[in-house]
Amino acid sequence: MKILSNAKINLGLNIISKRLDGFHEIESVFIPIDFSDVLFIEKSKEFSFKSKGIQIQGDIKSNLCVRAYQLLAADFDIEPVTILLDKKIPIGAGLGGGSSNAAFVLKAINSLFHLNLDTETLRNYASKLGSDCAFFIENKPALASGRGEILKPIMFKLNCWCLLVYPNIHVSTQVAYSKVKPKQPEINLEQLIQNSKEGWQSTIKNDFEPSVFANYPLINELKQSIIEMGAFYSAMSGSGSSVFGFFNEKVDASILGDKYIVEQFPINIY
Structure with missing residues (x-):
């Protein structure tokens, strides 16, 4: 399965207050854009994650693609998969590339194993992985609030x-x-x-x-x-x-x- 995992930009970003949990209350308009990483996901005998393109630093276990798979594997009886990420969206660029990768892995696993999870359920899983991950589930322009996980369609x-x-x-x-x-x-x-x-x-x-x-x-x-x-x-x-x-x-x-x-x-x- 080949998936394009697109970036987003922020049109406006207001930092409103700091919360007791250490996060910040924000207000921003998220817009999906035509600039993407490429994910390849297939069923496999054992789980593996590899990447090419822009080098990803850090422990593989902390990668959002890996964590997205593990999040669903903890709740559902699904087979291992191989994930190959062709990284094109720069890291530390304010484009949400890692969050997008996580959300698209969730959607791919949902489709690959016919889990039939609805949009709201997928958004809830995505919110556990990152503040703006939930946006990429529907991947439509939205007014974001809270720490970025509360999304309202905007016209x-x-x-x-x-x-x-x-x-x-x-x-x-x-x-x-x-x-x-x-x-x-x-x-x-x-x-x-x-x-x-x-x-x-x-x-x-x-x-x-x-x-x-x-x-x-x-x-x-x-x-x-x-x-x-x-x-x-x-x-x-x-x-x-x-x-x-x-x-x-x-x-x-x-x-x-x-x-x-x-x-x-x-x-x-x-």
């Missing part, structure tokens, strides 16, 4: 080209959160996103940007370059370090040079 129009740039900088989500000062937004994101897209740049913010930009000025420079290229909106995605820009038409990204990972694709939300 707005966005038809544009998205330029996504990864500056080869790894930003630790944990460190990024430690430097943010939570605050209640004056106007909630659900309301702001209904306004004209030409006004988004001055109203829709990512609360991680000030502290991340202070530590990594290159990321801010990259955002400004994208705005100068004609983007009607540009921001860092998640806790960084990827930066994206929305354009009314496809752009020539060669001006950015060849030192970054650059992707460009259409976004069509009705």
Whole structure:
């Protein structure tokens, strides 16, 4: 079974408060994008996980693909599988690549073994693996709250080209959160996103940007370059370090040079 495991970007990200459990209350719009890892999953005599492409650090046992399989194997009598992950989405980029991998493994195991788990059940399993894993179960634009696991369908129009740039900088989500000062937004994101897209740049913010930009000025420079290229909106995605820009038409990204990972694709939300 071959599965495309796509990334996401954050349109706006408000860090509202720190919770007693150590997590933060957030508000963000998650948008799935056409930039994917590739998963290959098959039944096997014994379990194995391998990866190629971008190197994954750390113990295999802690990998979200492995944990996703083990989560279902603990509750259901399923055979071992082999999982091969072709990693293309940068790690530490604010694109949710690992969370996506976990969610798509859950969905693949559900299909492969005919478990007939409904969407809500799969979302509950996904939430045990990571704050934004649940988003990738339905994989549709959503307003995220709580720690990112509470999802509400959101209706707005966005038809544009998205330029996504990864500056080869790894930003630790944990460190990024430690430097943010939570605050209640004056106007909630659900309301702001209904306004004209030409006004988004001055109203829709990512609360991680000030502290991340202070530590990594290159990321801010990259955002400004994208705005100068004609983007009607540009921001860092998640806790960084990827930066994206929305354009009314496809752009020539060669001006950015060849030192970054650059992707460009259409976004069509009705």
